[in-house]
Amino acid sequence: MKKIDLLFLLFIIALNVTAQPLVSPPNMSYSYQVKREGAYLNVAFDIVLKDRIASQEMIILTPLFINNQNQTRHELAPAVIAGPKRYKVIKRLQAYDNLVFEQTPQTLMKRKGSQQTVSLSYTLPYEEWMQGADLVLATNISGCANCGDTQNNYLVTKNILPPLFEPAYLVSYITPEAEVKERSETFIARINYVVDRYELLPDFKNNATVLREVDAVIRELRNDPDLTITRHTVTGYASPEGRFDSNITLSRNRAKSFIDYLQRKYGWDTSRISHDGKGEDWPGLRKSVVESPDFPYRDEVVQIIDQVSDITRRKRLLESLDGGRAYKMMLNELYPPLRRNEFQVSYIARAFNVDEAREIIRKRPQLLNLNEMFLVANSYPKNSNEFKEVFDIAVRMFPDNIISKINAAAMEIETNSIERAIERLKGIDAPEAWNNLGVAYAQSGNVALARQYFQRAAEAGSANATHNLNQLTKKEENQKIYQ
Template structure:
């Protein structure tokens, strides 16, 4: 039975930064440089950066109180910020600092520019959707706030940025991870000879390609080779019956060469052969421009006997035949090899190292579990999902999750391509709704969100509320 899981991306509602407000005195300023108020999951986060150039007298403290409020009666004071003279900082550490660990404090060094960053979060409440952040300031000659009037020195006005929610799909567990490495070797033989001569022509380099592929897999302690496939091809020049024998015996010779180097059981090396590689000839012809290309292609793709095909091309198009005899037939004599191997399963902890070194050995489900250990939307998180779709380009689940990453990055073009390969599940319906939402097609998005909601996806209900706010 198909196993499905849902991973929910938290909505982050950013509130825009407003014009900076400066409190100026002859001795310098206390100035906010950057400020933000945003929702992260179930928390409201306030972030404020402050530059301080104002000099303080020996008994002075500046107390900055961040306040979150809306246009109604809601008001919430956050832990204050203390900027203390050296003497008042000692008092602060002895009194206020001990009692309230949430407050932030800085000892002022007159004559220097100092910067501090304030970050606090509180449980999010519904009224905070319309909240603003104000920073109010007062000065006193003690380390504890007094009761004098506040002066507002910075204010943030919320401008909600729509952030529709998405649902990822958990891939099915790959019960047996089978992987392959493929290649082609162009081994030369003297005319009508089927014995491999390693020093002949470029055979040393071509044989080494096969050996290197096998050794790379064999030396990996996480995998075990299941079998090797060798498929030999002869070129279309010469009599078909002779080419059939040459292809068969030369393929067998390569099998014996590999068997002598390793302890593989002979049944673990599978062989096949093609007497004449007319398919390869057709592929080369398709990618080439010739004056009589269509006529030649008609001969190549016909059902006539291979010897008759060669004879007609040789007779009717002698210049072309001389060209392919020199340039094409040599590459149509090749041995394609495939090394198939089994990969053991990995824990989440092991998966990170495998992802960094050889991600092909991970299953789609292992990469998904690894992604969940990283912050949603982070560079590594996104990279894992995009690597997954590169390794499994036709997998519907991989394409749906890659579409979600693209939508999180507002890349609607890439998302559209991925969604074309996504499975017919509610999560895909939701993602298509988000695609229309980002494109400004709110009516189409609303229809899709309602379908996803009816299918039981809670994220769709939140997305519908966002549409209603916009409309």
């Protein structure tokens, strides 16, 4: 056969991808179609022969699939085109049932005319190995003078079916701004006072022990080089026996006496000290009752506190409950801890670098701001336990902060805690939250909601959401091929 230029046709296959043969056999051109329809794969070829062949020559064209990843090779029924003499021989052998071909041809044709079209079509059950397989056209030319058999494989197209598309969704994290870390810590000092008196007596009952504990706390805060103390606040509380107005005054005076004691001991600047009295601590009493499972009048006392708004009447009902036995138990067991002072120390924590913050976050996370925690998190690999732990700490320390919620949800999405992330993000109006909700819903299979949130975030300017919307669309298009 004489040598001619290679020629091939471009063909757009039904899978919406452009199929282009990389190499075309000599003296022929072809178009093809590969289409997945449910449980079947349809393949069609139109091969155009350009030149005549000798009378004794024969061309065998065999389409085949090759998947190099799983070492699979599958041949389709070939097309046989023979010169006039060779064609007669083949027909004669077939008439006598003599084996001529290893695989029965789909079509046997006599070569005639200057240009001839060979059409092939196949319907095969779809199998998983076909995904990612290449379509190849094998040619076998025999019978030409001084050439022997010539066998070649020509790549028609790679990946007859595109691989299953796995979208790469991007979650949104927000880098918090650095801030001045104004913090406060509250401590309880259960100072014992003489009934209806407010003077602080250091040697009364166990006051010496309580004051030593207070002293240890204050010294630790004052000697901490990472803190600058800015203010002290003392709040007094009383138990709910006696007159309501008197207890307000009593709690204020007890707070003032505690302030005076601390001022004398530590020389505090009076401009940075304040005190207040809250009077009778009814919320504290209710909490104590609820948390005392062995208290026999728990339900009755809670009902009276919740339903009787008049304080005087409330006290009378409690005092008369079960002939006064309930009140006596509360007076002896539950009321004493309510008589207390709470002292709050406000301070500013210095800024920490990442190495310092990595140490502090597990010991005193309250000294860090969200920006420092975010930098610590990103100093660890994203798939590490440390990365996850830092965001858990951040959302625990700043439970109402929108940025901490969004970042914690992003981490949860990346660690496949989808339901927790969705619950955390509900009600947050921010593009980053909408994008992350879109990712969460996409991963849980709710494509409609995912698209809705991606579009909303993209319209608000989220580049991640625009990317995710494209990924979602590609996945939907890809899935149609395999339906």
